[in-house]
Amino acid sequence: MTALVDATIEQVDALAALTGMLVDVDRTIGQLQAVRDGILATASRLALQVADEAGHEDFGDLSTRTVAAELGAALRVSDRTVQRRMAEASFLVERFPRVWQAQGAGRISAGHARVIVEAGEHLDDAADRDAYSEQIIGFAETESPNRVGRMARRVAERFQPRGLDDRHKDARTKRRIWVNDRPDGMAELGMHGPAALIHGAYDRITAMGRALQTGSCVPTGASFGPAATGDSATEPDVVPDARTFDEIRCDLALDMLLTGAPAGHDTPEGLLAAITAAVSVTVPVLSLAGVDSTPAELNGRCPIDDATAKALVGAASGWDRVLTHPVTGGVLAVDRYRPSADLRRHLQARDQRCRFPGCGMPARDSDLDHTIDHAFGGETTDANLGALCRRHHVLKHHTPWHVEHLDGGVYSWTSPTGQIYIDRPPPVNTVTFTEAPDEPEPPF
Structure with a gap:
C-alpha cells in the first residue's frame, strides 16, 4: 500500500501549503530567538558596563545578578535561568557573530546554532572561530542539527590549538550531577563526566541487568536479585520478574547509589559510608488515614504515591x-x-x-x-x-x-x-473545608 495514493490533487496541494507554512513559521521563530539572544546579550553588557564604570571588585557578578533578577521577575522566570540565558546569549553573539547573524537571517535554526557553538566553544582565536563558522554554516543550511553536530566537531578539531588531553583536563572540572522533577511522582537524575567512566558505568549496569534478567525470577519481597536455586524447601519462594530491562537497570543503579559505599573516596574513618539519604515528606493526616486522596509531597517539590509516602513515614524516627x-x-x-x-x-x-x-x-x-x-x-x-x-x-x-x-x-x-x-508562601499540602450554607427553616 502506497501512502497518500488515494489523496486528491487538492489534498496534496493542501499538504504542500502546510509544509510551506510550517517552514516559514519555524524560520520566523528562529529569527525571533536570535533577537531575544541579542536583547539578553545587551542586558549582560549593560550590567558589566555599570560594574566597570563603578569599579566593582566582583567583576560585575552582583550587577549581572541584579539585571537578571529584574528580567526574571518581569518574565516570571527564575533569575538563575535568566542569568544562564544571558551568558549563553553573550557567548553566541560575541564569540560567534556569524552564527548568530545566520540564525537571525533565517539560514539556520536555533538548534543548528547551538550544536555549532558547542562544537567550537574551545576555539579561542577570533579568526579561527570565524573560519570555522563560515565552513560549517554552509553545511548546516542543508542538514539536520544532529548531522551538523558530528560534522562541526570534526571541522572544529582542525582549528584546535590545544591537544585533546589538555582540553579534557579542563573539561573534567565541569563534571556534575543534577535532578529534574517529572510528573506522577517521578524524577530524573543526570550526570556529566568523563566519557570513559560514564560509558563504563552504563556498560556495568547493563551487564548486571542482563545477569538478573537471565535468572528470570526474584525472591518474593525482594526488589531484585538472581533466581533462587537449590532446595526449594529452604529457599524463599520465587516469582517471575515482570520488570522490563530498563526497570531492572534503574533499580540496580539506585540501589548502589543509595546503599553502596564509595570504595575509592571514603574517609579513613568511613564517614562517607555512614551517610544515608534524607528526604522530607508532607502528608495530610487524612490522606495518611485513607480518608482523603490528596497526595503526599516530597520536599515541597513534587507529589509522590501513597505507598512510598507511607513507607517513608513508617520508617521516620x-x-x-x-x-x-x-x-x-x-x-x-x-x-x-x-x-x-x-x-x-x-x-x-x-x-x-x-x-x-x-x-x-x-x-x-x-x-x-x-x-x-x-x-x-x-x-x-x-x-x-x-x-x-x-x-x-x-x-x-x-x-x-x-x-x-x-x-x-x-x-x-x-x-x-x-x-x-x-x-506569597506556597500553599501547604493540606486539606481545607468550607462551611455548608445554612438550610432555610421549614415554613410552619
Whole structure:
C-alpha cells in the first residue's frame, strides 16, 4: 500500500501549503530567538558596563545578578535561568557573530546554532572561530542539527590549538550531577563526566541487568536479585520478574547509589559510608488515614504515591507536625515530639523554598534572613524572618533590590527599576473545608 495514493490533487496541494507554512513559521521563530539572544546579550553588557564604570571588585557578578533578577521577575522566570540565558546569549553573539547573524537571517535554526557553538566553544582565536563558522554554516543550511553536530566537531578539531588531553583536563572540572522533577511522582537524575567512566558505568549496569534478567525470577519481597536455586524447601519462594530491562537497570543503579559505599573516596574513618539519604515528606493526616486522596509531597517539590509516602513515614524516627487552618490552609504552628528549633521548622514549613520571586531553592538549603536587620531592631519572629537562598540573601543586602515583609508571610519586592513583585508562601499540602450554607427553616 502506497501512502497518500488515494489523496486528491487538492489534498496534496493542501499538504504542500502546510509544509510551506510550517517552514516559514519555524524560520520566523528562529529569527525571533536570535533577537531575544541579542536583547539578553545587551542586558549582560549593560550590567558589566555599570560594574566597570563603578569599579566593582566582583567583576560585575552582583550587577549581572541584579539585571537578571529584574528580567526574571518581569518574565516570571527564575533569575538563575535568566542569568544562564544571558551568558549563553553573550557567548553566541560575541564569540560567534556569524552564527548568530545566520540564525537571525533565517539560514539556520536555533538548534543548528547551538550544536555549532558547542562544537567550537574551545576555539579561542577570533579568526579561527570565524573560519570555522563560515565552513560549517554552509553545511548546516542543508542538514539536520544532529548531522551538523558530528560534522562541526570534526571541522572544529582542525582549528584546535590545544591537544585533546589538555582540553579534557579542563573539561573534567565541569563534571556534575543534577535532578529534574517529572510528573506522577517521578524524577530524573543526570550526570556529566568523563566519557570513559560514564560509558563504563552504563556498560556495568547493563551487564548486571542482563545477569538478573537471565535468572528470570526474584525472591518474593525482594526488589531484585538472581533466581533462587537449590532446595526449594529452604529457599524463599520465587516469582517471575515482570520488570522490563530498563526497570531492572534503574533499580540496580539506585540501589548502589543509595546503599553502596564509595570504595575509592571514603574517609579513613568511613564517614562517607555512614551517610544515608534524607528526604522530607508532607502528608495530610487524612490522606495518611485513607480518608482523603490528596497526595503526599516530597520536599515541597513534587507529589509522590501513597505507598512510598507511607513507607517513608513508617520508617521516620520523628515527625514535624505542621498544623494548618482548616479553611485557609495557612500554617498555624509547627511542633515535634522531640525538642528542636520550633521557629526554624515553622518557617521552613511556611516558606518551603526561597522567597525571592521565581526561585525554587528549598528552604532547608537556604538562610533564615531578618527582613529588617537584627542590628537595626528587627525582631527574631516569623513576621520578620524568611528563607532566602544564599544567592538572593546576598542580592538583598548588596544590590538596590528592596523587600518588605507584609502580613501572613507575604513578601513585597521592589526592583531597581521600581517594579513591585509579590511573593506569597506556597500553599501547604493540606486539606481545607468550607462551611455548608445554612438550610432555610421549614415554613410552619
